[in-house]
Amino acid sequence: MQSELTVGIAGLGLIGGSLAKAYKRAQVKAVYGYDLNASIQSIAKLDGAIDGELNPETIADCDAILIAVYPADAIRYLESVAPHIKPTTIVFDCCGVKRAVCEQCWSIAGKHGFAFVGGHPMAGKHTSGFKSSSADLFDGASMILVPERTDDIRLFDRMEKALRPVGFGRLTVTTPETHDKMIAFTSQLAHIVSNAYIKSPTAREHDGFSAGSYRDLTRVAWLDPNMWMELFLLNRDMLVRELDILLDSLAEYRKALNGNDKDALYALLSEGVRIKEEVDG
Numbered sequence: 001m002q003s004e005l006t007v008g009i010a011g012l013g014l015i016g017g018s019l020a021k022a023y024k025r026a027q028v029k030a031v032y033g034y035d036l037n038a039s040i041q042s043i044a045k046l047d048g049a050i051d052g053e054l055n056p057e058t059i060a061d062c063d064a065i066l067i068a069v070y071p072a073d074a075i076r077y078l079e080s081v082a083p084h085i086k087p088t089t090i091v092f093d094c095c096g097v098k099r100a101v102c103e104q105c106w107s108i109a110g111k112h113g114f115a116f117v118g119g120h121p122m123a124g125k126h127t128s129g130f131k132s133s134s135a136d137l138f139d140g141a142s143m144i145l146v147p148e149r150t151d152d153i154r155l156f157d158r159m160e161k162a163l164r165p166v167g168f169g170r171l172t173v174t175t176p177e178t179h180d181k182m183i184a185f186t187s188q189l190a191h192i193v194s195n196a197y198i199k200s201p202t203a204r205e206h207d208g209f210s211a212g213s214y215r216d217l218t219r220v221a222w223l224d225p226n227m228w229m230e231l232f233l234l235n236r237d238m239l240v241r242e243l244d245i246l247l248d249s250l251a252e253y254r255k256a257l258n259g260n261d262k263d264a265l266y267a268l269l270s271e272g273v274r275i276k277e278e279v280d281g
Helices: 016-024 038-047 071-082 099-112 153-166 175-198 200-203 210-222 225-234 236-258 262-280
Strands: 004-011 031-033 064-067 090-093 115-121 142-146 170-173
Touching: 004 016, 004 071, 016 153, 031 038, 038 090, 038 099, 064 115, 064 225, 071 090, 071 099, 071 225, 099 115, 099 170, 099 262, 115 153, 115 175, 142 153, 142 175, 153 170, 153 225, 175 210, 225 236, 236 262
Parallel strands: 004 031, 004 064, 064 090, 090 115, 142 170
Antiparallel strands: 115 142
């Protein structure tokens, strides 16, 4: 059954392209897309992921707009199109940091009378670009939402209705500060560890000696340096805190190994297993 929702997607890479395809799969009324690379925009149209270009005219028709570009670009884009957004439209960003985005975007939205909600879909791949996008990328995934107010029931209803066609399994509402603290641990630290781990000279000799552990730990070493550099720097205080905790912990393992201290090493390993059971069941 077709929905009457008209959606705009700014940025047609992995995230934006997947959002467009998910909305098309759900048979919304229309999906308009914009990408700085005109050829990607054309490919998305030929692929059937979008119905046409997201421009000042079609922006005025949108019930929901999702901005899936780098943080600084997201702010600039919203500022440039804000005069064309109608008051009943709800706008989300999809950036990996929230403190650096939300305050400015809330201010822009307030000046022009529409609703802005920070967003971060908890799904991805180690490959990027529209070519890697898929309609089922977000099926069952969590969508983090950062509204300016957490007591606006009508806004919550609008958020849910705007995102329902995508297939998210959970909507998690939080603050910019909590988002950035948690993402520093669950995502950004993992990417740094993976990227650093693969730099061992032994990595070039791993063929025939590796299995699931190696694949799991190195999967996200294959990242987009431009995007992750920007995200890391925008969240550097939270990320450095997590790095310091990890480095202190690793030093304890190194100390136990250097000292051939079986009791200390056993205690460290047992503690890790216990905490894993506690946090993940």
